[in-house]
Amino acid sequence: MRRQDLSPSLLSPANYDNDASSLRSPSEQDSDSDDDALLHQNRSTLELAEHDRAVLEDEEELENLLTRGTGQGIRRIFSPHGGSVRIGKKKKERRSRRGSRRERVSEDGELMYEMEEGIGDDNASLLSCSSLDSVDKEEYTYEPPPRPSWRKILFISALVVVLFLILVLGAYRASNGVRASHAHPPPLLSNGTALFAPTTIVISLDGFRADFLGRGLTPALNSLVANGVSPQYMTPSFPSVTFPNHFTLMTGLYPESHGIVGNSFWDPVMGEEFYYTNAAVSMQPKWWMAEPLWVTAEKQHVKTAIHMWPGSEAHIGDVEPSFVDNYNGTEALSRKVKRILEFLDLPGSEDDLQVVPERPQFIAAYVPDVDRDGHKFGPNSTEIRTTISEADKLIAALMTGLEQRNLTDIVNIVVVSDHGMASTSTERLIQLDDLIDYDLIDHIDGWPSAGLRPKRPEDLESLQRQLEKIAPDWEHAFEFYTRETMPKRYHFSINERIAPLWVIPKTGWAIVNHSEFNVKDALKTGEVYHPRGIHGYDHENPLMRAIFIARGPAFPHKPNSRVEVFQNVEVYNIVCDSLGVNPLPNNGTLRLPLMPVGLHSDESAPMLGTPPDPPAQPATAEGPRTQTSVPPSEHTQPPNDTPHGTDHKSDDEKGTNWWGQLWNKFEDLKNWAGGVADAVKGNHPESESE
Template sequence: MKFPFRLLCCAVVMLGAGCATQPHASQQNAASASAAAATQAPAPLLLISIDAYRADYYDRGLSPTLEMLAKTGVHADSMQPSFPSLTFPNHYTIVTGLRPDHNGIVNNTMFDAQLGKFSLGNRKAVADGRWWDEGTPIWVTADEHGLRTATMFWPGSGADIHGHYPDYWKPFDDHITADQRVDQVLAWLDLPQGQRPTFLTLYFDAVDHAGHKYGPHSPQVNEAIRHVDAALARLVQGLQQRHLFERMNIIVLADHGMASVPLANNVMMDKLIPLDHVRPVSFGIVAGFNPKPGYDFAAIERQLEQPQKHMRCWDKTRIPARFDYGHNARVPQLVCLADVGWRITTTDYAASHKGHISVGEHGYDNTDPRMQALFIAHGPAFRDGIRFHAFPNVDVYPLMTHLLDIPAAANDGSYQAVEGMLKPGMR
């Protein structure tokens, strides 16, 4: 079923050979070896994340490079994030095909009885593969099947997961500019054939930062959209100069969207329960609490599971099934979800962070239109200029393993749900 990829590569090799002069015997042997390698190598795949690029940002007309990719490729109406619609859980979902409850990255901030605390700023925890080993990211499987991989930032890529790192990777550094990130990807593609990666990732965070600081409808978000699109134009130009643009598959997506949150829209948790009677795990859009010995946690749950203004709370065993969330041991015993446009915080935090509170947020109900994410794909495997239906982000993983001609690990996605975006001969 996967042989058309090999035939395509072989055709390219044969076309080039037909234009060449007759080689010497040694050159013929080298060419034969190169052709044999080409018949086994899938087209390179580049996975690009524009963090928090909400699906409808595309309609603002500020992304000419994305528009070009969409007009000559596939543009989905939207891609639905997994719950919670947060950065680390969804980036790991995309590369494992497992929802956060199954991949173990259940929040940006977590507690594990054996491992302790995890947060985005905790570099030691982020680099500890034990946090990530409930899933198998695609770069691990690719490595196991002889493909080289490279990640220009991706959650989990700086950890030893099941004994593997990407062949090339960079520790996250938000001081590295968008253009520098692009140039690093191009430099990896300039490596000799035996060292060159077949699967690569590229990550941009400017749109997310602007959305948090200024809100999704701000001029600053529009400027960030333009900035990232310019970096994508630099990438496309670099690929064209290397004669790679039409030979590699490119997927551009986002992890989630963004919603406006007025500064005054706070649910003050300390005014509802005595916080010293619980063990808080996280605040924000998804707040979590574990029992604290010596206190009646069941009574606190009964109180918060009653209808609340601007949020809903559940014991983890009673979280609605549609969220696919609550079975993992890292999910706190009590989970509270803010209504869209609200945040869950405390009086002390709100007072001490005046001027530093995000007016744009995500993490909300993953079905909300403001949480929906971008998806565009372009390359030799994808159909030309089609609009595709919305789909959940777990389906990206089996699509990518198909493109790389490697077996998929157990996952929650469906290749059949997205194979329609591929050309018939590539399915």
């Protein structure tokens, strides 16, 4: 229907609603109707067409604005003019004009009433807006927002990303300790009277050689093996001495990484010497370059009690153990057992919410007796048998205490040692100051090895040439390496605390100088060299083997389980896992649960046996080599990079037949008799080599 054909009467509200009544009189209504009719008659066809076109343009513009809404919203954020986007001019003025038009149209009749109340057809709406839209169209101009600078977008994006990462990192660091140890807290175990969080006791029997378990002196330790899990032996780290290996057990790091590279060493940066028996020096935190387990555990809200462990008095890090017992070399073994059980009897947080928890979950105790008497009397002496038996009684008393408290299957117990022990002899000494020029040396590190620090850089080459010259005659007694040629399996090269040149004696040999011991005079007089037992040799030698035995809820293996041999850098992770402590990065790879390869009682299980002490010397073309004979002159220096896992077993361990063993005994007896005869004559073979 065309607009000009519309009847004027249709604009009246009465034509849409019969019930509609006017607020004005009938005469006023008639007058309005006449005016409306006259108004429509006066509108031309051109005006109506112009109005229709304006309405269509308005609708199209509205649709475009709705379609671009999201994109414009994003661009509005980065607009240099803030959040406003101008899409026309003088919006407020346009609204005022529309208002004035409404007032003008309302003077002609009821049209304004129909528009405001929503009563009337579309034609009436179009009619009332035609003139208004035509005016707006003339003034409307679209001004697109300026494009934002790409530099500004990049800067703001980078700023948002950095702020987000800072928030995430802060939240992670703030919750790391709690999250690591308590995200999935292990279940509490009850002994019938109290609840116990994961608890582990580590006992270190210093100097306890692995084959000591086969001497019939250790029923408690053997029972622990039979009811727990263990390898045949554990390999220490090089150098196989006390302080480096005890710190390795508590960090999982090789000595070159944790900084305690010997019982004594020189630090060229600090210009100071570390010596383990001088507590005023060695117990300063500056020497200890790694965080031990007791610090890590305390940071993760696991209380610790450390009884005389080497390094525990050094105040390492910013957290102290809950309990620290200072070293006392004369403490009775029974007192150690009592002290450990006292820790277990303390109240825990699960006992009473009103009581401050005191019971430690990690207890580490150091037992020096076997090492002390091994040095004093030798590993094959009668005295050491008594000491081994006493150490076993300590384990028996501890297990009895756990059983009385119903904690045998509640508390984990781990028994380790740091190294083994080898017998010494006056016939196996290296008078090093007779072989090289000591005037070129500034410091000598380590023992029984000798780490040589020259006074000047050029002296290093001179010392190395001297050692190369004598090496063919002493290949049975020592090896020498620079830091660069050190065997990789030693993991002993990357720290400045490691001297640049090392003389490493073969197992059973020792290095001396005249100020300590005169070898030539001792051989003539029969003077006995002390200490009678020494360690610190190649860590893979059978006489240096240590022990690892574990039992408890963290080790749910079959009794008498056997695992593959491993090095002591693995102990740290194992103990951390038993406590639910998140370990720091380290050189170990084993994690709980351990994977047994069988039982110690299996017929296929290899026999540990007893390594010969001292080790048998290699034979020469002239026959078996004696301890004091002058070696052949050919130079057979060992390779610089012996692969890890090289077989260091003696001929006896590899299955030499009984005839070979008997022959070795006969040769030892013959050598002894010859040595006595030479001593009487005053021409000991050792003197001939000098």
